[in-house]
Amino acid sequence: MANIRDVAKLSGHSISTVSRVINQRGYVAGKTAAEVRQAMKTLNYHRNDLARALSLGKTYRVGVVLPYVNHPYFQKLADAIISAAFANNYQATFLQSNYSPEEEIKFLDMLKHHAFDGLIFTSRAIPFDKLVEYKKYGPITCCEDTFDYPLSSAFTDRRASFVNALQTLKDQGYTKIGMTISRSENTSQSAKLTTEAYREVFGEDIRDELLFRESKTMFDGITAVAQFLNYEPDLQVAFCNGDEIAAGAKRQLKEMNRSDVLVTGQENLPISFLMGFSSIDHRLTEMGEEAFELLFKDEIIKKPIPSRFMRRGKLRDDSDQNQDEIDRILN
Numbered sequence: 001m002a003n004i005r006d007v008a009k010l011s012g013h014s015i016s017t018v019s020r021v022i023n024q025r026g027y028v029a030g031k032t033a034a035e036v037r038q039a040m041k042t043l044n045y046h047r048n049d050l051a052r053a054l055s056l057g058k059t060y061r062v063g064v065v066l067p068y069v070n071h072p073y074f075q076k077l078a079d080a081i082i083s084a085a086f087a088n089n090y091q092a093t094f095l096q097s098n099y100s101p102e103e104e105i106k107f108l109d110m111l112k113h114h115a116f117d118g119l120i121f122t123s124r125a126i127p128f129d130k131l132v133e134y135k136k137y138g139p140i141t142c143c144e145d146t147f148d149y150p151l152s153s154a155f156t157d158r159r160a161s162f163v164n165a166l167q168t169l170k171d172q173g174y175t176k177i178g179m180t181i182s183r184s185e186n187t188s189q190s191a192k193l194t195t196e197a198y199r200e201v202f203g204e205d206i207r208d209e210l211l212f213r214e215s216k217t218m219f220d221g222i223t224a225v226a227q228f229l230n231y232e233p234d235l236q237v238a239f240c241n242g243d244e245i246a247a248g249a250k251r252q253l254k255e256m257n258r259s260d261v262l263v264t265g266q267e268n269l270p271i272s273f274l275m276g277f278s279s280i281d282h283r284l285t286e287m288g289e290e291a292f293e294l295l296f297k298d299e300i301i302k303k304p305i306p307s308r309f310m311r312r313g314k315l316r317d318d319s320d321q322n323q324d325e326i327d328r329i330l331n
Helices: 004-011 015-023 030-043 049-056 072-087 101-112 128-137 158-171 189-202 218-231 243-255 270-275 284-295 325-330
Strands: 061-066 091-096 118-121 140-142 152-155 177-180 237-239 262-266 278-281 302-304 308-310
Touching: 004 015, 004 030, 015 030, 061 072, 061 101, 072 091, 072 284, 091 101, 101 118, 101 128, 118 284, 128 140, 140 284, 152 284, 158 189, 158 237, 158 262, 158 278, 158 308, 177 189, 177 218, 218 237, 218 243, 237 243, 243 262, 243 270
Parallel strands: 061 091, 061 118, 118 140, 140 152, 152 302, 177 237, 237 262, 262 278
Antiparallel strands: 278 308
């Protein structure tokens, strides 16, 4: 396999000149550059990007740690990170963890061994303390509030967003609510904040039979509303932890002739507009873009991203400045 010295020897030019041609840096006369390229072609020489990365101390790659690749929330967040990375001449690699602490440690070890220039944790199972341990090997940012830990983050104040949505429902007279959450409140910060927001707004804990855990797909939404109605026939709202889940809930309610029950989702995906249900928009696109930008800042930055409650159907408010432009145009 030819190397840069072989190219230099065949072209009759110095290694430094060949390097400038290969990396397109610095001035090289046209005739000289042509001779170097011809030597590269003759020898079938290709730049060794790994060796280049080692010599420069940069890989121009970032790792994006996410529990699931096929989940709408993480898809939207990862898409924003990839777009920001591409705009900055970086590659982004998905690292699926399935919320396994062992897998997340493996990804941190990859950072330690310089496989990436930095890691972005969209969600995690391991404690913040462990992330802080690995910061000496490269930058790490999170897409959640990192509190007093020395980790940069771009995040939404989820407690505030849940309280706002639930208070809106309460003010409209809706008090009989079933809720879906992604994981147990003991392992998921978001799930814990959801139940705490309910307690803050309604002054009591939500009944366990009106709380559906481990909710990830539209099928969970279907199962959840059947469970809620079994325990609370006068159910008024299905408060879901994602738009795909809410879509499943809405379809099941239609099948059960219970279109009177409101459905709310999260993340303001197109399906929420198409099916006409309200959704909490946690601004994932902005969050992903900010998380990438923070990765290479020298200082620790905590960047809150304000959420929006997109009110549709019976909750629609034409005076709401948070309404999407498409909502305003088509309604």
